[in-house]
Amino acid sequence: MSVTDLFKSTSDTHMPRKTLDDPVARRMGQIALVIGFAILLAAVYGRLMGYGLRRDEMMFVPPARLLSDLSLYQDLFYNHVPYSAWYFRVFDLFFGAGGLLFSARIGVFAVWLMLAGVTGWLTLRLSGSTGFALFAVVATLTCHPLMNEPGMAASNNLLPLPFALGGLGLFVIELKDQTLRRSRLFASGICLSIAAGIKVSAVAFIPPVAVAAFLLPAALPFRLRVRRVALPVLFGGLVAALPLFMLLLSDPQLFLAHIVQFHTGPHVDYWEANHLSEPDLAMSLWAKAYLAYGIWLSGVPLILSFVILCFAWMAFSTPTDPERVDPHTTLAPIMVVLGALLTTAMMSFLPTPGFSQYYVAPLVLLPVLAALMLARVPWPHQELTRSVLAAASLLCVLTALPWLAPDLRTTLGVTASTPERMNAGGNALAKAMSDRGIVNGKVATLLPIYPLEAGLDIYPELATGQFAYRIAPYTDPELAQHYVMAGPDQITEVFDFEPPAAFVLGYEPALEAPLLNYAIEKGYREISIDGLTNRYGKGRVFLQPGEISE
Incomplete structure (x- = not known):
């Protein structure tokens, strides 16, 4: 026919x-x-x-x-x-x-x-x-x-x-x-x-x-x-x-x-x-x-x-x-x-x-x-x-x-889906933190889906990724009062008040620079975790200092 x-x-x-x-x-x-x-x-x-x-x-x-x-x-x-x-x-x-x-x-x-x-x-x-x-x-x-x-x-x-x-x-x-x-x-x-x-x-x-x-x-x-x-x-x-x-x-x-x-x-x-x-x-x-x-x-x-x-x-x-x-x-x-x-x-x-x-x-x-x-x-x-x-x-x-x-x-299940990979990456992050005794604290990242997949806490200022963070330098102070927001110049103050349990970086090098610098300056230790790679790059994980067993 x-x-x-x-x-x-x-x-x-x-x-x-x-x-x-x-x-x-x-x-x-x-x-x-x-x-x-x-x-x-x-x-x-x-x-x-x-x-x-x-x-x-x-x-x-x-x-x-x-x-x-x-x-x-x-x-x-x-x-x-x-x-x-x-x-x-x-x-x-x-x-x-x-x-x-x-x-x-x-x-x-x-x-x-x-x-x-x-x-x-x-x-x-x-x-x-x-x-x-x-x-x-x-x-x-x-x-x-x-x-x-x-x-x-x-x-x-x-x-x-x-x-x-x-x-x-x-x-x-x-x-x-x-x-x-x-x-x-x-x-x-x-x-x-x-x-x-x-x-x-x-x-x-x-x-x-x-x-x-x-x-x-x-x-x-x-x-x-x-x-x-x-x-x-x-x-x-x-x-x-x-x-x-x-x-x-x-x-x-x-x-x-x-x-x-x-x-x-x-x-x-x-x-x-x-x-x-x-x-x-x-x-x-x-x-x-x-x-x-x-x-x-x-x-x-x-x-x-x-x-x-x-x-x-x-x-x-x-x-x-x-x-x-x-x-x-x-x-x-x-x-x-x-x-x-x-x-x-x-x-x-x-x-x-x-x-x-x-x-x-x-x-x-x-x-x-x-x-x-x-x-x-x-x-x-x-x-x-x-x-x-x-x-x-x-x-x-x-x-x-x-x-x-x-x-x-x-x-047909021949290849893993993107949601499966994201969920696996988030769970791998949670396991790495748990194995090193990190059970409390927030994860600082511009890709908050990873920690949220595993039920981890994140910062409200970064809850929707980079969208509020990146426009902070271009936002009038009066308008900024209406946003839950911290830009590159303010994010370190947020971290000083409540230090991150971990950083998940590696996806937006220019925007992430203040986060990476903070992690290095405060002695956060980088570890390797599989499952955090996506179209924007390979994830880099930094955990709280003093929590990593050699």
């Missing part, structure tokens, strides 16, 4: 189609489809678990363990809105026995499943084609910009996307079907607000919905639109945003210092002074545009763009019979999705410097736009779309093979 036949066998029932007469062949095709998706999910899981440690994970993963005793912002530096920290906290409670980083990356895999599920359901509802919904899921799971840090590290980059897409999609469905069910519009507001509570940039999905809620459907009187459309969305958004409002009102200066002032002040100043430390850092508008071009117009996003253009050509260039066109194919849903594409694309250029994760939000909208275009293709021409979908699905899989195929070894 060809790939085209698979899509024929799963196309929408209300459209003219040719069905396979052989039920055995149909069943075999369905089984092959299930096996194919299972292998694809296994490959995504393997790449996620085998993906090397990233600095950003120091910001998002440690709070999942530390929130049992400390509070965000008051006790921990955290430069993002709080829902992401709470999300990883939930997964640590359920999966933490397998390791801290393991629980966080399981949380990311759950988001992959949600994103694939939401994309499949939305595109099925909007296009009426099961074949297209299957293609949309394949395109999501093989999208190469998500195969690197944006979708593989335990951070807040992927987390808001299924909620943002679900919120926008629920609104578009009600607009397309012209049903305007308050429950779904309320749910739309909840989803959009949750997305914004996970990552501030997800607020870019809200303006198109907000504007459309007051303007559409145009046939309704304005007062009725407000009551039936705008208010349910607004109330849903307010309900989901209550925790944010509570944090903001409890201490506005503290909340805004972490969420807004960090990103507009010391963060930018640090990178302007240290941009040479990161090659190809996108500081200028041109550099950001070049980075966005490589993400938006290559691989799977380019394939999706081609599919959208094909469907748009079929939909708008072919004379249609009014009696054979879906009556709910107004342009309003398309305009809302295009508006979301525009706002998310524009907002991705706002942060400085630009990193690849800032440009992935518009990509989740491409399958939805393609589904709306497909719904406008006249039914007699739907047969032509199946060949396009079959070829596009094959191209998506072929494009992703170099990214996903090697990591099936991690899924």
